[in-house]
Amino acid sequence: MKITLEELQVFLSVADSVSLSAAAQKLDQPVSTVSRVLARLEDKLQTTLISRTTRRLHLTDEGSSFVEDARNIVSAAERAEERVLLRRGQPAGSLRVDAATPVMLHVLAPLLPGYHAKFPEVRLQLSSNEGFVDLLEQRIDLAIRVGELKDSSLHSRLLCHSPMRVLASPSYLARHGMPEKVSDLAQHVILGFSHPSQLNVWPLPAEHVGTRFFQARPTLGASSGETLRALAVQGMGITAQADFMTHEDRATGRLVEVLAAHRVELLRPVHAVYYQHTAVSARIASMVQYLANALPGAPGMQRVQPARRSRHVG
Known part of the structure; x- marks a missing residue:
């Protein structure tokens, strides 16, 4: 019995995901189906491609050797399909x-x-x-x-740019007051990225000579901009986000711009x-x-020159 394209696709998905459940989700198939197809492929090849333990999966030596061949076969089939269509x-x-x-x-x-x-x-x-x-x-x-x-x-x-703004909710500003100058931010809750630090560059003048933009020091950090946006909407602090994420919040008044008179143009490509x-x-x-x-x-987007x-x- 010959290997099928479906079996190779399942094998690659499991190898890339290092998880049967993640591969099943990616393929939109039950975990039992993914496991059965993988076992059928290994039976045809008469070797173990992926070692399964109670804690994790990993490629065997034979699986590592086979994975690139499998990628090449699947890619060739996809290119052939595309040329015909x-x-x-x-x-x-x-x-x-x-x-x-x-x-x-x-x-x-x-x-x-x-x-x-x-x-x-x-x-x-x-x-x-x-x-x-x-x-x-x-x-x-x-x-x-x-x-x-x-x-x-x-x-x-480069498709476009999205401007950055410093934002907070009306409820937060009602409790803590509107900052009037950049140095006032030291008295506020700063919602910023836990990493990397370059994501905490805000569209405001720098505090120190030699840098152009303000480097925020988060009081509350998160790894996702969507999390920071949600926290700001809930009145947790002040954040800086790209316009593409916040245009609806600003239009409805859930977020308002802070230190608008001090804003320096900062575009996210x-x-x-x-x-x-x-x-x-x-x-x-x-x-x-x-x-x-x-x-x-x-x-929230600007055209590229x-x-x-x-x-x-x-």
Whole structure:
């Protein structure tokens, strides 16, 4: 009996997730089905690919050797499928897109119905990772990242910018008062990122000579901007967030700008990031171009100047 593409896809999902339950969730299948398919593949190969213990899973030597071959086979099948379907004039096949939770909720989710209507043959698979992940290892085709990019072997396209503002809820300001100058922030609860420190750069003048922007020192830290936004709405303190996350809060009055007269322009870049290939997948290109057209007009976003539209990272 020959190996099937489904078996290879299940094996790769388990190998990447290091968890049967996580792989099952990613594949939208019961855990029992994933376990059964993996066992069938190992039976066909007459070897153990993934060692299972009560505490964790890990690739055996045979599994580590087999995983790259499996990736190449699955990728070749996907490219072949795409070439056939492209003859019908539309990008088609699976497109795996990753973004941090705030970006997925406030940026991508509102725009994806329009993409699906335009490219109905593309099957979207969405994931949210708060930190930077290895796109190849996680089998992610395209990532949308907010903030400055680190050097890497990736291609990127700058899609738009989102301005930053310092914000608090009316209830917090009623209890603690509105800061009148930047130094007043020392007397307030600062909601900031627990890591990395560069995320705590606020659009205000720096306290010290030699730096341009104010470096916030969190009183209450969190790893997610969405968590910080929610805490600010609940009156827990003052935070700084990009406009794409807070446009509805500001429109409804749940959050108001703090120290607006002192604000210094600070723009968060929004990039589409993908691995360099000889020919970029039509599916990736369709999503990148769609977002490049749609995002500049989205709430909380600013258009990119033509000279700064794209660049290569690394």
